[in-house]
Amino acid sequence: MKRLRAQVRCAMRGLGKLLAVLVGVVIVEQIVETTLMMWAMRSRSPRAMKLLTSYHKHVTNPGMVRFFSGRSAHAGLLHHVGRRSGKAYLTPGTAHRSEDTIIVPLPYGAEVDWLRNLRVAGQSVMDLEGRSFTVNEPEVVPVDRVLPVLPSFVARIVQLHDTKQALRLHVAGPAWL
Numbered sequence: 001m002k003r004l005r006a007q008v009r010c011a012m013r014g015l016g017k018l019l020a021v022l023v024g025v026v027i028v029e030q031i032v033e034t035t036l037m038m039w040a041m042r043s044r045s046p047r048a049m050k051l052l053t054s055y056h057k058h059v060t061n062p063g064m065v066r067f068f069s070g071r072s073a074h075a076g077l078l079h080h081v082g083r084r085s086g087k088a089y090l091t092p093g094t095a096h097r098s099e100d101t102i103i104v105p106l107p108y109g110a111e112v113d114w115l116r117n118l119r120v121a122g123q124s125v126m127d128l129e130g131r132s133f134t135v136n137e138p139e140v141v142p143v144d145r146v147l148p149v150l151p152s153f154v155a156r157i158v159q160l161h162d163t164k165q166a167l168r169l170h171v172a173g174p175a176w177l
Helices: 002-043 046-067 113-121 152-160
Strands: 075-081 088-094 096-098 101-106 123-128 131-142 165-174
Touching: 002 046, 046 088, 075 101, 075 113, 088 101, 088 113, 101 131, 113 123, 113 131, 123 165
Parallel strands: none
Antiparallel strands: 075 088, 075 123, 096 101, 101 165, 123 131, 131 165
């Protein structure tokens, strides 16, 4: 019995250390992301923006796809197909539904791969608020035109990032995936 207790204590210490390492990694990742994001958004240098988009594409987005996107009120998940490769992609992002429209702020501008793919296809599926919507008629508009329909905290974040454009998508109806 003593031996079993000792083994359990040892396993618990190991789990505690693993949890501490995981929390540390998450904190460091957040510091790196925040620093990179602030530098890129403030400088608007092409090099900084390329580093930020690459970081999000390979580090942040996979986690967002797995855990958050499409399930919350402001984290959308766009299903799209590569315009040249034909490969299916999932891209997370901030999104807000207002009646028959979904608004997606474009902090990196309109020249991003997923938007090019969407424009070529003309329609897609967006997961938002725990539901899937067929969306079409993608239109890039000045962000000032859509700020009034965004929740105030989302509008503040959009302004903080100095976002100039937003994507307006028409909701054609529910999607059947």
